[in-house]
Amino acid sequence: MNCNTDTLYFVALFPSVSHVMKAEKLLIAENLPIKIIPVPKIISSDCGVCIRFNFDISDRIKLILDQNFEGIEYRQL
Amino acid sequence: MKHTIDARGLACPQPVILTRTGMKDHSEIEIIVDNETALENVKRLTESSGWDFEYSSSGDNFRINIRSKDIVSENLAGSKQTANSEKNDTIVVFSSDKMGSGDDDLGSILIKACINTITSLDTIPSKIIFYNSGVKLAAEESGVNDDLEFLHSKGTDILICGTCLNFYNISDKVKIGTISNMFDILTAMNNAANIIKP
Numbered sequence: 001m002n003c004n005t006d007t008l009y010f011v012a013l014f015p016s017v018s019h020v021m022k023a024e025k026l027l028i029a030e031n032l033p034i035k036i037i038p039v040p041k042i043i044s045s046d047c048g049v050c051i052r053f054n055f056d057i058s059d060r061i062k063l064i065l066d067q068n069f070e071g072i073e074y075r076q077l
Numbered sequence: 078m079k080h081t082i083d084a085r086g087l088a089c090p091q092p093v094i095l096t097r098t099g100m101k102d103h104s105e106i107e108i109i110v111d112n113e114t115a116l117e118n119v120k121r122l123t124e125s126s127g128w129d130f131e132y133s134s135s136g137d138n139f140r141i142n143i144r145s146k147d148i149v150s151e152n153l154a155g156s157k158q159t160a161n162s163e164k165n166d167t168i169v170v171f172s173s174d175k176m177g178s179g180d181d182d183l184g185s186i187l188i189k190a191c192i193n194t195i196t197s198l199d200t201i202p203s204k205i206i207f208y209n210s211g212v213k214l215a216a217e218e219s220g221v222n223d224d225l226e227f228l229h230s231k232g233t234d235i236l237i238c239g240t241c242l243n244f245y246n247i248s249d250k251v252k253i254g255t256i257s258n259m260f261d262i263l264t265a266m267n268n269a270a271n272i273i274k275p
Contacts, residue, residue, distance in 0.1 A: 021182045035220060036189035049190045 008055040009077040012065055013039065013048075019069055020049050026064060032057055043075055052077070079103075085111040085138060089239060090260035093118040096143070097260070100126065104145040111138050114239055118258050119143070166270035168204040169195060171211035174219075176275045188214065191275045192221040201231050202273070204265050206257075208238035216250040225253050236262055 014020045020036070027034050032053070039048040053061050058074075065072050080103035084092035092108065092115040099106045100123075110116055116132060116139045123130045123143045132141040175184025176191050192214065195201065205228065207215050214221055215237050229235055235254030242248040242256065266272060 017183060017186060021186055024186065035193070035223075036186055037193045038190045049186055 009052050010055060010058050011037070011040070011050045011052045011075050011077060012061065013043065013050050013073040013075065014069065015071045017049060020051060023051060023065060023069065026068060027051070027061060030064060032061060034061070040077065080106045082106060082108045084115060085109055089114060090118065090258035093122050093258060093260050096122055100128070106143050108141040108143070109138055110141065114256060116141065117256070118261065121261065167200070167202045167273060168206060168265055168269040169202045169273045169275070170206045170266065171214055172209050172274065174210045174213040188275060189220050192224045196224050196227050201228055201233055204234045204236060206236045206262055206265060208241050208262065210245070212237050212241040212245060213247065215254055216247045217252060222253065229253060236265060238262065
């Protein structure tokens, strides 16, 4: 995020926006601090949204997402 | 002679409208209000118009005294325009906590991405306004608070409809921006060169 360059962020990329909507609900239900952002232009020029999260909770997030979805990609920002 | 406006018992935005009307014909006014929101609204109006502002509280009431800095009553429109032209004159209006109409779940995802994208624009808006369910975006756990704080730190004014916060019962969850009223919101929209309404 613009205001903090020290934090290490990851994004999860989904096959469709419906997946993002479902994943957001799942992760918020687990009280995990995530953020919906547009897919960064350096990753894709397509219009899309993805889920951003801090490195320190990335293991928990990946575990939940991989249990519930297929075809998710993770990128470091 | 000092003009007196008794605005006790009047709902927002009446006190501020009465004050503004009074400022056209008088250079010194006493306004009596019975709530803090009205006090703050009158304060903002007088300060943005370059008037002196002071108040004292007695019981539940506030006695506000305002005085034109130029003894001859100045034209308000002139001083407002100068203040506005300093910044990029685009304002963004969130009248809903969804972006567009159609699927609500999609709309709430889109609006989060939208607010995050505003932080990356070349020129940030001078004001962001929230009303009706849009005020939910300004609440703490909306998921966009860090973006709003960032914009606020860069000089964007954040105006949030107080009536709407009360209606949705989330006044205590909003820690950012200014609780605003119909008059200030319409004035901002009226003075803006561009309005973005996602």
